[in-house]
Amino acid sequence: MLITRRAEFSASHVCARPELSSEENRALYGNAANPKGHGHNYTLEVTLSGDPDPATGMIFDLKKLKEIIHRAVVDPMDHRFLNYEVLPFDRVVPTAENLAVEIWNRLSPHFPNGQGARLHNVRLYETEDLYVDYRGGAGASQ
Amino acid sequence: MIHVTRRYRFSASHRLHSSRFSDAENIELYGKCNNPFGHGHDYMLDIGVEGPIDPTTGLAVNVEKLDRLVQESVLMDFDHRNLNEDVHEFASAVPTSENIVAAIEQRLRRRWRSVFAGDWPRLKELRLQETKRNRFELRT
Numbered sequence: 001m002l003i004t005r006r007a008e009f010s011a012s013h014v015c016a017r018p019e020l021s022s023e024e025n026r027a028l029y030g031n032a033a034n035p036k037g038h039g040h041n042y043t044l045e046v047t048l049s050g051d052p053d054p055a056t057g058m059i060f061d062l063k064k065l066k067e068i069i070h071r072a073v074v075d076p077m078d079h080r081f082l083n084y085e086v087l088p089f090d091r092v093v094p095t096a097e098n099l100a101v102e103i104w105n106r107l108s109p110h111f112p113n114g115q116g117a118r119l120h121n122v123r124l125y126e127t128e129d130l131y132v133d134y135r136g137g138a139g140a141s142q
Numbered sequence: 143m144i145h146v147t148r149r150y151r152f153s154a155s156h157r158l159h160s161s162r163f164s165d166a167e168n169i170e171l172y173g174k175c176n177n178p179f180g181h182g183h184d185y186m187l188d189i190g191v192e193g194p195i196d197p198t199t200g201l202a203v204n205v206e207k208l209d210r211l212v213q214e215s216v217l218m219d220f221d222h223r224n225l226n227e228d229v230h231e232f233a234s235a236v237p238t239s240e241n242i243v244a245a246i247e248q249r250l251r252r253r254w255r256s257v258f259a260g261d262w263p264r265l266k267e268l269r270l271q272e273t274k275r276n277r278f279e280l281r282t
Contacts, residue, residue, distance in 0.1 A: 097202045132147075
């Protein structure tokens, strides 16, 4: 069974690589390369998988999940400039893809293998019309 | 692997009518959608693509390139059009949402390699929402 909790945070970012010229960055990232940055209202959906505990009837305590999401993601990222204030985005470009991977990496230690609910999927909406899904594993080099 | 989903919108009219059936059979089969003068929808099209994150760009897909491909291959021909009259696929096929989503897949595939030259990203999923109450999904 899957269970999903939603959270929101607002943050600013610049998508640009320091070794490229501003023209090259604009060609690659479009408006997102504007040097002073811009912001989004990100919506995060964290999905856990597992079987309901026979005693509690719950896959995972949702209050606890909310606390984990807030401690690991929302508190450090909300109303921040990701490139300047949130590691590792001082050296990793804070695309939606890399942000989803970083959120996965921050959450997954809270759900160790073989101990109840597992982290199943991280969905990050950058806008209403664009979201990324990450389920861990390969293809996420930072 | 990262799965990126991008949403697009187009508004179009259509009429569901098949020349293989009688008028009465068409009314029986398609109901209101067989109305001779047609009717329209605000369609929502979700395109899901999958790929690894390119370690240098941090991107699994260049969304601007995807936008341009969808704009040029689909939206330019479909948006604010009468699908039966204006879109060549529906000269012969009935523009049901099933046929529309299949035509969109073919159009995207035809130019995919010229836009995304490497192995990635790959087209994985198309979802076409005709109204709030129905959605058609094609997984490739």
